[in-house]
Amino acid sequence: MNHELSFMALIVNADPIVQTVMAILVVSSVTCWAITVEKLVRFTSLRRAARNFEAAVKADALLSNPKAGEGVQAAILSAAARERKDGIDAGESRYEFRVRLEMVMRQAMAQQLRQVEPGLPFLATVGSAAPFIGLFGTVWGIMNSFTAIAGSHDTSLAVVAPGIAEALFATALGLVAAIPAVVLYNKFSTDLGRLAQRFNVAINEAARQFSRTSAAHPRAMAEAGQ
Template sequence: MNPTETVTALEPALHAGPDLSMLGLFLQADWVVKGVMIALALASVICWAIVIEKAVLFARLSGQVRQLQAAASPGAATAAGSMPQGETLAARALRAGTKEWREGRDPDESRAEFRYRIEHAMRGAMASVFRRAEPGLPFLATTGAVGPFVGLFGTVWGIMNSFAGIARSNDTSLAVVAPGIAEALFATAIGLVAAIPAVIAYNRLTVRLNRLRQEGNSAAAELAAGLSRRAPPQARTHAAAE
C-alpha cells in the first residue's frame, strides 16, 4: 500500500470525533468522575432493590392489617380462640391484647383504663412489626437528598479538568471543550436518575407505611373496646361460682 492509500484509509479515524455515547463518556472520564458515576449507579441499584422489597413487604402487611380489622369486626370470635397463628402482625397484636384481657380488670381500674391497657399492649406488639419494616427507607431519603449534589461534584470536577485542558492546549474550540463538559454533565444526569426515583419512592412508601400503621391502630382500638365490654374467662368462672 502506497503512502497515499495509507493516508486515505486512516482519514476517517483521524477525523472521527470523540465518542459521546454513555459508555464512551464513562471510559473517557477522569478517575474522580468515574468514581462518582459508579457510586451513583450502585446507589440507584440499591434503591430499586429496596423499593421492590418494600413493595412485597407492605403488600404482606396490608393483608395482615386486614386480618386484624376482620378480627375487630362485630361478631368475630377471636377472643374465644380463633386467633391467627404464627408471627404475623395480626397474631402478635391479638395475643398481646387477649393476654391483657384474660388477666381481667383490676378492682380499682375503670373500664376505660382496662380498654386502654388492652389497646396499649396491642399497639406495642404492632410497633415492633412496623419498626422492622422501616430499614431501607432512610437510604432512599439520603440518596434523594445527596444524589444530585454528588453528581454536581462530579460535574464541577470534570469542568475543572476541561478548563485545565484548554489552558494546556491553548485551544478554545468547541471540539476541545465539548468532550470534557459532556462527561461532567453526564455525572449530574446520573445523580438525577438516582435521586428522583428515590425521592418518589421514599414519599410513597412512607405514606403507605403510615397509613398501614394508622389502620392497624384503629383496628386495635376497636378490638380493645370490644374486649373491654366482655368479661374474661376468670371473671365468668367467679361469677358462676358465686
C-alpha cells in the first residue's frame, strides 16, 4: 500500500467511493464560484439601475423622459407607460389610479428581479448538503482504516494514517464547499431584498408623479361630456 500523504496521493490512492465524494464536492465548489461571479456582475448592474432610477425620481425627470433607462428601470417605466396610456377610469380617483400604477410597476420589477434568482437555490443546497456529503466520505474512509487494520493485524500508524487522512480530507472538502456557499447565499438573498426595497420606495414616488399628470380615460371623458 502506498502510504504517501500528499494531497494528490490522498486523491489518487483513495477508495473509489471517497474519490467520488471528493469529485462531487470539488465540482459543486467550482460551480458555486462560477455562480458567484455571474451574480456579482448582475448585482452590480442592478445597483447601478437602482441608483439611476432613484436619481431620476428624485430629480422629477421621469415625466420629461418616461422611457429613459434600461433593464429593470425600462421594464418598470414601460409598464407604467402602458397603464398611463389608458388613463384614469370612470369613477376612479387619482389615488386609486396611483395604486394601480404602483401595482403594475411592482409586478414589472418583481419579474425582472426573479431573473437574478436562478443559481441561488444551488448555493443553498450546497451549503446544507456538502458537509453531510463530506461526512459520508469521512465515515467511509474510517471504515477502510478499520478494514486495513483487520486485514493486516497491524495497528501501526502507517496502516491507519492513509484511511484517516483521506477521511479527514473529504470532511475538509465538504466544509470548503459549504461555508462559502452559505455565506454567499445569505449575502445575495439579502442584497436582493434590499434592492427590491429601494425600487419599491422609488416606485411609490414615481407613481405619485405619474398620477399627478395623467389624464382621464377617453371613455370616462366621453361619459363626462354626456
